[in-house]
Amino acid sequence: MNFSQLPVTSAFCGLIAFVVTFLVMPTLIRRLKKANIVGRDIHKYSKPEVAEMGGIGILFGFAIAIMVGVYLNPTWQSQLTITLIVILLTGVIGMVDDLIMLSSKEKLILLWIAGLPIMWVTPPNVGLLYMLLIPVAVSVASNLTNMLAGFNGIETGLGVIALSSLTLSCIIMNKYDVAIISFSMLGALVAFLFYNKYPANVFPGDVGTLIIGASIAIIAFIGRVKIIAFIVLIPNIIDGLLKFRSAGVMERQNFKPTIVKEDGMLEAPSGSFNSLIRSILKKPMKEKQVVHIIWAIGIFFGLIGILIAYFNKGYMM
Known part of the structure; x- marks a missing residue:
């Protein structure tokens, strides 16, 4: 197998992310429970305790895969290294938020700061406004994937769907270099979904949900697939707009939880x-x-993204 070929390298990084995340999760879940880092599954009538902050496993698998990508593809070392830095910073912000619950304003500002390094690996000859929009996009996308969450597997599954669409779009458009990033995050998310799907053994926490949006924003700007990234995020955008229109900027602790009946039905x-x-x-x-x-809504928009990539091969978006 010739790892110098970008298509093979990209897929191999995805496989590495999957294997590492899949293998680390059982131990991580046990350690999180032992440390009493748990949350209540409020959408079950019995409210069972579930390990929290499991997104650390996603972060670990992604980081290992990107480091392998840097080794196998040194010509793209700066982009991959900067991507890893941004995702690690975003993950740290997620851990802090999981532990001490940051305000919405604090989280937005910190995520904007975390996205700043991407400005150094943007395509040449872009304006200052374009460059300033990149950390804003990282902050907004991270919050969007963090907001549409709470049910077993919902955020991880949407992440798998969005990253699958972006990965296929990158392959269709011969963007195999940026596909290293999308494959790596996709592999880690697929592995994590095995433990997060109904009935969940672990929750991703903000450390997991924030890095999904951050990776989508990074792929959008580095790979110049902004339109496709916007489309795959439409379910999250709709959710965010509905929440803002009905409640404005509202902290999580003020939310009224979904009602759970004895038969397990939600209302x-x-x-x-x-x-x-x-x-x-x-x-x-x-x-x-x-x-x-x-x-299903995510799959619908994901397929639209793939179709746009197919009919726009050779164009920058």
Whole structure:
């Protein structure tokens, strides 16, 4: 196998991310529970305890894969190294938020700072406004993937769908260098989904959800696939707009939780904020049903992204 070929290198990095994340998760889950880093699964009637901050496993698998990518593809060393720095900074912010709960304003500012290094690896001959938009995009995208969350597998599954669309789009458009990033995050997310799907053994925490959005923003700007990245994030964008329109900027601790009945059916509380999930919960549903509907919406927009890539081969977006 010739690892100097970019298509093979990209896929190999994805495989490395999958294997590392898959193998590290059982030990990580045990250690998190032992350290009492747990949360209640509020969408189950019995409210079982589940390990929190499992996104550390995603972060670890992604980091190892990117380091392998740097070794196998030294000509793209600066882009991959900067990407790793931004994702690690975003993950650290997520850990801090998981532990002490940052305010929305604090999180936005810190994520903007975390995105600043990407400005150094942008395509040449771009304006100052374009460069300043990059850390803003990292901050906004990270928050969007963090907001549409809470049900078993929903955020991880949407991440898998979005990164699958971006990866295939990069392959179609012969952007195998940036596909190293998308393959690496995709491999880690697929592995994590085995443990996060219903009934979840672990939650990603903000350390997991924030890095999904950050990676999408990085791929959008470095790979020049901004339109496709925007499209795959449309479910998250709709969710964010619904929440902002109905409740403005609202801290998580002020949210009214979804009502869980004895038979496990979920029901949206009256007089609370609106969201994509609660727009679906017009009638009582099982948690798995809601998650599958959200995933289906994600698949729809993911396929649109792939079609756009197919019909725009050779063009920068």
